[in-house]
């Protein structure tokens with residue numbers, strides 16, 4: 437999708453971060469990258485690239501990769517080559533769970549039930565895992581990535597849902613960054629930056645309408661914040677109103693913001709973010725999780 441050569445997007449991390457401090461930054465993140473969504477992911481990336489070309493900027497994207505979506509063992513060689521090529525061009529690959537399926541014990545409380553079964557449609561793989569189970573899955577994911585020569589320094593749980601031991605397990609597994617819906621977190625220290633997200637839901641017509649209205653309203657609030665995230669999903673380019681909305685948000689951001697990979701934004705958090713205690717209310721961070 438992106439015509440950029442290896443050097444074009446591999447800007448020195450510190451230079452990109454310095455620019456971001458001066459002008460504000462935007463991270464473009466594509467979720468649920470896997471063979472089943474490969475074609476849809478390419479449509480999204482083509483639309484992102486068209487926005488970047490129109491703005492005259494190079495735009496590195498962070499791709500959240502799921503090794504076996506819902507247990508799917510398919511792994512075409514061409515797909516893996518595509519991922520390696522994107523990484524070589526300067527895009528970032530991040531582990532996004534192992535199966536993306538919430539098969540933890542059933543939620544007992546109404547709030548948890550709504551979140552895990554309705555809002556995220558049973559996709560919060562790490563929502564109810566014990567710390568040891570979370571670590572086991574992350575290590576399996578790291579092993580998978582290494583076996584296929586896919587560089588992955590970050591971990592983002594599906595639906596951003598973390599159980600009580602998820603952050604500690606991510607540290608123990610050696611990941612360098614993660615995020616929630618509203619924060620980017622540098623690991624293992626746990627320093628974090630406020631970085632709210634534009635997110636769309638395309639599951640039904642009413643969700644698409646609400647998404648567009650919500651994100652347009654959100655744009656008023658996020659427009660003044662230093663760090664924005666545009667969090668896209670594979671079918672976000674397949675619905676005209678949704679696509680037009682995020683394309684216009686992205687074009688607006690690219691007029692003055694520096695595009696950053698999540699890993700680069702995490703470096704900003706490492707140097708300038710809130711400490712884990714200050715961010716505890718929003719990240720669910722537990723000091724124990726930071727200790728290695």
Ligand SMILES: [Zn+2]
Pocket residue numbers: 467468532536594595
């Ligand atoms: Zn996901």
